[in-house]
Amino acid sequence: AQSVTQLDSQVPVFEEAPVELRCNYSSSVSVYLFWYVQYPNQGLQLLLKYLSGSTLVKGINGFEAEFNKSQTSFHLRKPSVHISDTAEYFCAVSDRGNQGGKLIFGQGTELSVKP
Amino acid sequence: DSGVTQTPKHLITATGQRVTLRCSPRSGDLSVYWYQQSLDQGLQFLIHYYNGEERAKGNILERFSAQQFPDLHSELNLSSLELGDSALYFCASSVQGLAGKTDTQYFGPGTRLTVL
Numbered sequence: 756a757q758s759v760t761q762l763d764s765q766v767p768v769f770e771e772a773p774v775e776l777r778c779n780y781s782s783s784v785s786v787y788l789f790w791y792v793q794y795p796n797q798g799l800q801l802l803l804k805y806l807s808g809s810t811l812v813k814g815i816n817g818f819e820a821e822f823n824k825s826q827t828s829f830h831l832r833k834p835s836v837h838i839s840d841t842a843e844y845f846c847a848v849s850d851r852g853n854q855g856g857k858l859i860f861g862q863g864t865e866l867s868v869k870p
Numbered sequence: 871d872s873g874v875t876q877t878p879k880h881l882i883t884a885t886g887q888r889v890t891l892r893c894s895p896r897s898g899d900l901s902v903y904w905y906q907q908s909l910d911q912g913l914q915f916l917i918h919y920y921n922g923e924e925r926a927k928g929n930i931l932e933r934f935s936a937q938q939f940p941d942l943h944s945e946l947n948l949s950s951l952e953l954g955d956s957a958l959y960f961c962a963s964s965v966q967g968l969a970g971k972t973d974t975q976y977f978g979p980g981t982r983l984t985v986l
Contacts (some may be wrong), residue, residue: 791977798872798960798977845913856964856974857903857926860913 757782757848761861769869770838776831776864778846786848788829789858790820793843802844805829816840841868873897874963874978882984888949891981895942895963901925902944903964903975904936908957919944920966951985958982 762777780786787806791799803814810822819832829846843865847858875898884888895902904916904947914930919938930936933951938944948955962975 796979798874798979799962800872800977801974804974828933856906856973857914857918857928857976859915863911 757784757786757847757850757859759846759859759861761844761846761864763864764862765865765867767867767869768836771835772838773834774832774866776844776846776866778829778861780827780829780832780846780848782827782848782850783856784850786850787856788820788822789847789849790814790818790829791829791845791847791860792816793845793863795842799845804832836866836868838868838870840866842866871977872976874961874976876959876961876978876981878981879979880982880984883951884986885951885953887951887985888947889951889983891946891948891959891961891983893944893946893961893963893978894943895961896976899963899965899976900942901964901966902938902942903962904944904946905960905962905977905982906957907960907980910952911957913960916946948983953985956983956985 758781760779768774789804791802793808805812813819843863846861849856875894877892879940891947894910900921916930918926936946958980960980962976965973
């Protein structure tokens with residue numbers, strides 16, 4: 756079984772500052788890793804995903820994440836945030852060998868960007 | 871707009887009642903997933919259908935059931951509703967959703983269910 760831990764439930768940050776949202780996972784098998792964003796009153800939108808290859812993954816809206824196998828982490832970063840980045844961010848894993856690719860989500864991190 | 875539609879957007883009902891949530895996947899997507907988002911449980915996988923067949927089940931209650939029709943739309947049926955069933959229910963679709971595949975899941979806007 757897999758589990759995902761997002762280490763911060765809320766992250767307040769000022770506009771144009773860098774941000775890191777932390778995610779650790781636990782799994783007995785190889786996994787795919789994802790970050791999704793949920794804007795208020797909307798569904799989830801994929802930011803980026805790690806499948807294989809380079810451990811640094813670039814996504815939409817200037818976000819990137821780094822896969823660290825030894826630390827079982829997949830932290831999300833952005834060098835300079837905007838007010839519009841205020842949203843909830845979810846880290847998720849899916850089992851490489853699992854039939855169907857269901858997503859196991861972390862509890863979410865609420866990013867609040869202040870002017 | 872992800873291309874996944876869900877109806878209704880909001881649903882208010884009473885305990886003991888039964889409701890049906892509907893999902894239309896993106897054109898060409900064969901897989902439909904249902905997730906529940908609640909304050910205490912977070913985002914949880916409920917069930918996955920691929921081309922009309924059930925593929926995987928999560929912690930879905932026996933009072934809940936789902937199906938995927940020949941036109942690939944899906945319905946999630948919730949019966950004998952309890953206060954704790956109040957949540958946001960998401961549907962997601964993907965092209966395949968088969969073993970070892972990594973196709974992206976596209977989420978609908980959700981149906982907010984309130985049980986009074």
